[in-house]
Amino acid sequence: MLLNIEKLKIEARGEEGWTPILHGVDLQVAKGEVVGLIGESGAGKSTLGLAALGFAQGGLRFAGGRVIFDGTDLLQLPERQRRAFRGRRVAYVAQSAAASFNPAWRLLDQFCEGPAIHHTAGRAESEAFARQLYAAMHLPDPENFGLRFPHQVSGGQLQRAMVAMAMACKPDLIVFDEPTTALDVTTQIGVLAAIRQAVETTGTAAIYITHDLAVVAQMADRIKVMRHGREVEDAPTRRMIEAPAQDYTRSLWAVREFRRPPRALPQASAPTISIRGVTAGYSALDVLSEVSFDIPRGATVAVVGESGSGKSTTARAITGLLPPRAGHVALNGTPLPPRLAQRTLEQKRAVQMIYQMADTALNPRQTIRQILSRPLQFYLGLTGRARETRLNELMEQIELEPARFLDRLPGELSGGQKQRIGIARALAADPEFIICDEVTSALDQLVAEGILRLLSKVQDETGVSYMFITHDIATVRAIADEVVVMKGGRVMDKGLRSEVLDPPRHAYTRELLASVPQMDPDWLTRRIAEGAA
Amino acid sequence: MSAAEARRRPILRMIAGRLGIGVFTLFVISVLIFLAVSLLPGDIAQQVLGQSATPETVAAFRRELGLDQPLAWRYLDWVGGVLSGDFGRSLANGRPVADLLAARLGNTMFLAAYAAVIAVPLAVGLGLLAALWRGSWFDRIANVATLSAISFPEFFIAYILMFWLSVRMGWFPSIADPGASPRLAEMLGRAFLPAITLVLVVTAHMMRMTRAAVVNVLGAPYVTMARLKGVSRWRVVTRHALPNALAPIVNVVALNVAWLITGVVIVEVVFVYPGLGQLMVDSVTNRDIPVVQACALIFAAVYILLNLLADVLAIATNPRLLHPR
Numbered sequence: 001m002l003l004n005i006e007k008l009k010i011e012a013r014g015e016e017g018w019t020p021i022l023h024g025v026d027l028q029v030a031k032g033e034v035v036g037l038i039g040e041s042g043a044g045k046s047t048l049g050l051a052a053l054g055f056a057q058g059g060l061r062f063a064g065g066r067v068i069f070d071g072t073d074l075l076q077l078p079e080r081q082r083r084a085f086r087g088r089r090v091a092y093v094a095q096s097a098a099a100s101f102n103p104a105w106r107l108l109d110q111f112c113e114g115p116a117i118h119h120t121a122g123r124a125e126s127e128a129f130a131r132q133l134y135a136a137m138h139l140p141d142p143e144n145f146g147l148r149f150p151h152q153v154s155g156g157q158l159q160r161a162m163v164a165m166a167m168a169c170k171p172d173l174i175v176f177d178e179p180t181t182a183l184d185v186t187t188q189i190g191v192l193a194a195i196r197q198a199v200e201t202t203g204t205a206a207i208y209i210t211h212d213l214a215v216v217a218q219m220a221d222r223i224k225v226m227r228h229g230r231e232v233e234d235a236p237t238r239r240m241i242e243a244p245a246q247d248y249t250r251s252l253w254a255v256r257e258f259r260r261p262p263r264a265l266p267q268a269s270a271p272t273i274s275i276r277g278v279t280a281g282y283s284a285l286d287v288l289s290e291v292s293f294d295i296p297r298g299a300t301v302a303v304v305g306e307s308g309s310g311k312s313t314t315a316r317a318i319t320g321l322l323p324p325r326a327g328h329v330a331l332n333g334t335p336l337p338p339r340l341a342q343r344t345l346e347q348k349r350a351v352q353m354i355y356q357m358a359d360t361a362l363n364p365r366q367t368i369r370q371i372l373s374r375p376l377q378f379y380l381g382l383t384g385r386a387r388e389t390r391l392n393e394l395m396e397q398i399e400l401e402p403a404r405f406l407d408r409l410p411g412e413l414s415g416g417q418k419q420r421i422g423i424a425r426a427l428a429a430d431p432e433f434i435i436c437d438e439v440t441s442a443l444d445q446l447v448a449e450g451i452l453r454l455l456s457k458v459q460d461e462t463g464v465s466y467m468f469i470t471h472d473i474a475t476v477r478a479i480a481d482e483v484v485v486m487k488g489g490r491v492m493d494k495g496l497r498s499e500v501l502d503p504p505r506h507a508y509t510r511e512l513l514a515s516v517p518q519m520d521p522d523w524l525t526r527r528i529a530e531g532a533a
Numbered sequence: 534m535s536a537a538e539a540r541r542r543p544i545l546r547m548i549a550g551r552l553g554i555g556v557f558t559l560f561v562i563s564v565l566i567f568l569a570v571s572l573l574p575g576d577i578a579q580q581v582l583g584q585s586a587t588p589e590t591v592a593a594f595r596r597e598l599g600l601d602q603p604l605a606w607r608y609l610d611w612v613g614g615v616l617s618g619d620f621g622r623s624l625a626n627g628r629p630v631a632d633l634l635a636a637r638l639g640n641t642m643f644l645a646a647y648a649a650v651i652a653v654p655l656a657v658g659l660g661l662l663a664a665l666w667r668g669s670w671f672d673r674i675a676n677v678a679t680l681s682a683i684s685f686p687e688f689f690i691a692y693i694l695m696f697w698l699s700v701r702m703g704w705f706p707s708i709a710d711p712g713a714s715p716r717l718a719e720m721l722g723r724a725f726l727p728a729i730t731l732v733l734v735v736t737a738h739m740m741r742m743t744r745a746a747v748v749n750v751l752g753a754p755y756v757t758m759a760r761l762k763g764v765s766r767w768r769v770v771t772r773h774a775l776p777n778a779l780a781p782i783v784n785v786v787a788l789n790v791a792w793l794i795t796g797v798v799i800v801e802v803v804f805v806y807p808g809l810g811q812l813m814v815d816s817v818t819n820r821d822i823p824v825v826q827a828c829a830l831i832f833a834a835v836y837i838l839l840n841l842l843a844d845v846l847a848i849a850t851n852p853r854l855l856h857p858r
Contacts (some may be wrong), residue, residue, distance in 0.1 A: 053761055058752075080765075087762035099754040104776040104852055114762045149852045165762075 001068075002172055002205050003029040003052055003090075008065035010047055010056060010229075022047055022229045024065060027207075029173060034199060034206045036220030036237070038213060038252070040444035041415065044229040045209045049175040052207060053090045054082040070172065088118040091166035095178040097158035101150035107161050108146025114168045126168060133164040136201070137194045155307070156187035160194045167198060173205045180215060184306040184471040185515040192218060192517075193528050211444055213252060214517035217241055218524035225249050237521050251446065253519075258449050258478045260456050265481065268297035270333030272433045272465040273318060273351075277327035280317045281489075287313045288489045290327065295433065300459065300466040302480035302497075304473065304512065310489040311469045315435045318467070319351055331433070349379040352426035356438035358418035362410040368421055369406040375428040394424045397461070398454060416447035420454065427458065437469045452479050473516045477501070485509050544854045548845050555841045562833040563615075567608050570822055577624070580820050598624075615830065621823035625816070630827045633812065638831065641808040644724055644801075645793035648731035652793075653786055656736045660743025660782075665770045667748055679737035691730045691803040698726060709804040727804045731797060735789040742785040746778035753777070780847035787843030795832040 005027040011018040022044045029035050029052075037045045050057060051067055054074030067074045069090065074082055086092075091114075094100035101110060111130040115121040121129065127146070134142035137160040150158060159179055166174050176195065180188040196219065199206050208219045216223055216237075223240045225232040225248065233246045244250050271294035281287040288310045295301045303311045316322035318329050320340030328335045331350055337343050355361035362371055372391055376382040382390055395402035398420040410418055419439060426434050436455065440448035456479060459466065468480060476483060476497070483500040485492040485508060493506035504510040517523060578594040579586070586594075595601055599610060614621060620630035659679070663672045682690070699707035705725045750756065751774050759773045760766075798810035809828055816824035848854050 050761075055761060057757070083763045083765065085763070086760070087764075092758070092761040094754060094758055096754060100758040102755040102759070102773050102777070104850070105773075113759075113764065117763060117765075117768070149856050151853050152856060 001028055002031045002033075002070060003027070003207075004066075004068040005048070005051060006066045006068070008048070008051055008067065009063040010044075010051065011061055011063040013059045013061075018061070018063070020063065020229065021060070022051075025226070025229070025231055027052075027224065029205050029207060031172070032203045032205055033222065034208055034220045036216035036223040037207060037209045037226060038211060038216050038223060039226035039232070040211060040446060042228070043226040045211075045226055046177050047229075048226070049177050049207050049209050050092070052173065052175055053086050053092060055086070084118070087114040087171070088120065088169045089171055090173045090175065091169070091171040093159075093162050093166045093174060093176045093179050096182050097162040098150065098155060098182075100162065101158060103150055106147055106149055107153070107165075111146060111161075111165045111168050114165070118169055120169045129168065130164065133167060133198075134161070136197065137161075137164055138190070139164075154187075156183055156191055159183060159191045163191070163195055163198055167202065167204070170202065171204060173207070174199070175207045175209070176219075177209045178211070181210065181212070185473070185517075186306045186512060188215075188517070189515045189524075189527060192524055195219065196524060196528070212517065213241075214519050214523075217519055217521045218517060225252070241519055241521065258452060260452075260479050263460075265296055266298045266463060270330075271296045272298075272332060273467070274330040274333070275314070275318065275327070276330065278314070278317050278324045278329065279326040280313060280322050280324040282322075286325070286489065288317065288324075291317075291486075291489070291491055292327070293484050293491060293494050295465050295467055296482070297432075297465055298459065298463045299481040300455075300468055300479055301482045301484060302468040302470060302476040303484045303486060304470060304476055305486035305492075306471060306512075308488075309486040311471075311486055312437060313489070314486070315353070315437055315467070315469060318435065319353060345379065349429045350432045351435070352429050352431040352433070353435045353437065354419075354422045354426050354439050356442055358415065358422045358442075359410075361422055362418060362425075364410055367407050367409055368413075371410070371421065372406075372424055372428050375425060379429045390428070394428055397427065397458060398424045414447075415443055416450060419443060419447075419451055423451075423454065423458070427462070427464075431464060433465045433467070435467045435469065438471070439468075440475055441470065441472060448475075449478075455479065473501075473513060485512070543857055544848055547848055547854065551841055551844050555837045558837055559834060562837075563612060563830060564608065566826055566829045566833070567611060570826055571604060571607075573820075577820060577822055611826070615827075620827040623816075623821055623824055625819045625821045625824075630823050633824060634809070634827055634831065637807060637809045637812045640806065641794055641797070641810070643720070644727055644731070644797065644806065644808060645790065647721065647724055647728040648735070648793050649790050651728065652732040652735050652789070653739065655732065656739035657743050657782065657786075659736070660740040661747060661770055661775065663740065663744040664747035664751065664774070665766060667744070672744075675740065679740050682733040683737040687730060687734050688799050688803050690733055691726070691800055694726050694730055695803075707804070709806045724806070727797075727800050727806050730800050730804075731793055735793065739782070739785050739789055743778075743782050746781045747774045750774040750778045776850065779850040783846045783850070784840075784843045787839040791836045791839040794835045 005025065007024040007026065008022055009020060009024050010022040012021045025044070025048055027035070027048060037048065039045050047057070047060065051062070052069070054067060054077065056062055062075050069085060074085060101107065108127060108130055112123055112126045115126040116123065130146050131142050134145045139145045139157055139160055145161070153161065163179070179195065180191050183191060192215065208216060210216050220237050222234070222236050224234040225246070227248055232248050233240070233244065235245070240249070244253060273295040275294070276292050278291045279286055279289055291310065291314055293301070303314065305311055313322065317324050320336065320338065320343055323338035328338070330336065331347060336347055340348070369391065372394060373387060376387050376390055391406065392402045395405060400417060400420055405413070405417070410421065413421065422439070440451050443451065452475065455466065458464065468475070470476060480497050482495065483497050484494040485500060485506060487508050492508045493500050499505060500509060501513065504513050514527065578591050578598060578600060582591055582594055599607055602610070611621070618631065620634065622628065623630055623633055659675050663675050666672055695707045698704050706723055707726065709724050709727050747770060751770070756769055756773055759769050764773070795810070797808065798814055800806070801808045801811045802814070809831065813825060813828040816828065
């Protein structure tokens with residue numbers, strides 16, 4: 001056994017002393033084996049993964065158990081000797097390569113640092129190895145790729161460069177901590193293929209951490225499901241997919257099956273929002289070219305595409321943050337002034353927004369009451385008792401108990417609860433149209449599903465229209481009435497969901513759908529064989 | 534620099550922009566200095582010649598100084614002279630101001646460089662160690678010690694040092710005049726006490742900024758990543774964190790070095806050190822206007838130049854600007 005973690009306990013420093021977050025977890029990894037770790041956030045996956053390097057993040061401490069790597073208990077070693085294992089025998093690939101590469105260093109220098117401090121290879125030798133790996137990972141211009149700085153490289157390329165860096169010292173075990181979560185599907189498939197290939201050719205063992213079941217099904221020989229710092233279930237991949245033993249595991253599987261029931265859209269003379277020939281961009285560059293589509297009253301229009309396709313820029317043009325160079329946006333048939341500053345209070349009220357990161361979109365020093373009162377007062381002039389009544393209604397609407405939550409700070413709420421507050425803040429203005437910008441992509445699947453159900457319910461109750469920006473096809477299938485597919489700032493296809501997606505009408509839509517990982521463990525193998533990655 | 538080139542190298546454009554702003558600021562300051570000095574109460578010619586002078590002599594002297602000319606004309610005359618290296622003549626002794634300044638400026642620069650060469654590495658080093666061992670005894674002691682040093686008035690520190698190291702021990706002279714000796718070692722010995730006084734005053738600020746900037750970066754994911762690659766903590770601080778924390782550090786260092794050149798009047802007076810600050814104080818007392826103006830302009834130029842340098846260095850440490858896509 002290469003790695004044998006036994007009854008590992010890890011505690012976190014809290015206000016009332018140390019509280020356990022891993023309650024005696026076991027994990028075995030054999031030489032050359034890939035073990036998948038899945039579970040929602042807070043399950044302790046990353047903490048367990050980092051423990052394989054004998055590392056506990058700030059504010060955490062090892063409180064019991066053993067981490068035996070190749071016969072040595074890492075927890076018994078002083079820090080200096082643990083360092084000899086890190087990078088050399090056990091390497092780590094982080095979720096966000098953009099944040100995990102040092103912005104001040106060239107990629108090649110970061111690659112060569114490991115071999116240099118562990119004395120596994122000379123500079124020339126490790127440079128040659130880097131070029132070899134860059135080529136194997138299909139990075140552009142592998143000879144000179146390493147001379148670039150992190151900001152000069154795209155997200156998918158950077159993630160592959162990080163996989164290459166992890167292999168610099170030819171480690172026995174690599175911990176992949178959500179390596180593709182931040183990527184869109186078309187980029188993700190390339191990175192998955194690169195990881196698969198790296199693991200297969202070198203025979204290194206791996207721990208693959210993710211919350212995406214379909215992804216882990218492609219990568220792992222064995223899957224361990226975790227929840228609240230405990231193991232739920234551990235089984236070989238195929239058996240786990242076909243016959244999960246635990247209810248919790250089955251509930252994870254079920255999430256992907258949420259479908260909004262079909263319904264009739266209300267009749268209206270003009271669409272709520274109508275975008276006509278909008279061209280917009282920053283400095284000299286056009287990010288959007290002649291984008292046109294409508295958002296009918298009471299409908300949910302999903303805008304899909306990879307990052308850089310212009311989804312969020314479209315949102316900025318609609319809200320008036322980025323005035324278009326050509327074309328216009330109309331609300332209920334009346335053109336809106338291009339700049340936010342020129343719009344009337346009523347026009348601003350009608351268009352609201354919900355953000356991807358509820359964490360950063362809510363002021364951490366204001367209570368929920370203050371956060372929600374502001375739009376009530378600003379747009380509707382509600383004060384005193386009337387405002388209090390409306391606050392309670394809003395909280396009921398987002399299914400959070402007013403008495404319990406109104407006087408809390410955002411920091412005291414979970415991710416899903418924060419996103420609900422984000423929804424309530426948008427609803428407080430009594431809008432006709434809400435832009436939902438990747439509102440579920442930072443959330444776990446179970447929580448995300450709750451948010452989707454809530455948004456559907458709110459739409460049924462209020463008749464508000466949504467523009468739903470996402471790169472997740474499952475979300476589109478769950479909630480959208482109409483779909484707009486974007487790429488490179490242009491609309492590739494648009495229409496009813498069934499027309500656009502089932503079967504995919506446009507070639508790019510086909511590519512997008514084919515890149516979405518399937519639960520079938522052979523999916524990636526097939527896609528690689530088809531030459532997709 | 535062509536427009537296309539500027540687009541490719543945003544850093545060149547930014548540096549050019551900063552230089553332009555610097556020159557403009559210097560122009561504004563020269564106007565302010567000139568106006569401030571002109572608005573001083575009393576007639577300069579009268580003051581210089583004394584109460585006994587006849588109105589004719591005063592008028593003649595005013596003509597000689599150009600005081601009968603309009604304000605704008607006098608300003609242009611002065612600036613034109615400065616641009617061609619002519620700062621005018623001292624009213625007190627008739628010598629060219631440039632000559633007076635040259636010797637004093639050299640002394641001031643020597644003292645500032647002396648103090649900076651000790652203080653900057655010391656402060657940055659202490660700051661890095663404090664960041665490495667943050668929360669430890671070293672961190673606390675370094676903080677308390679440097680804060681105490683900055684909390685005492687500088688003349689107090691100066692007199693304490695003078696009392697112990699000069700009067701009691703007799704190691705260093707208490708009157709620091711470096712000009713007399715041509716040998717560097719002797720110059721360093723003579724200027725030691727004022728230099729150390731200045732070091733004690735400027736270290737705390739730079740050290741605390743270094744510590745804060747580095748600690749701020751130590752929370753970044755790439756620092757965790759470096760540790761997971763097996764990098765030692767000292768190397769993490771110096772090689773991974775410091776390059777990303779340079780911008781605020783460089784700015785504070787520049788401000789402190791500028792202060793070492795322009796703000797050391799008190800220390801110069803205590804040690805009777807013949808620097809620019811003392812010259813300026815003397816000239817103000819003597820109403821030696823050309824010298825006051827020249828000193829003020831040099832001080833302003835030093836501030837602007839050092840801050841410009843800090844800005845450029847801060848930009849140059851940002852790889853996004855240095856190596857655009």
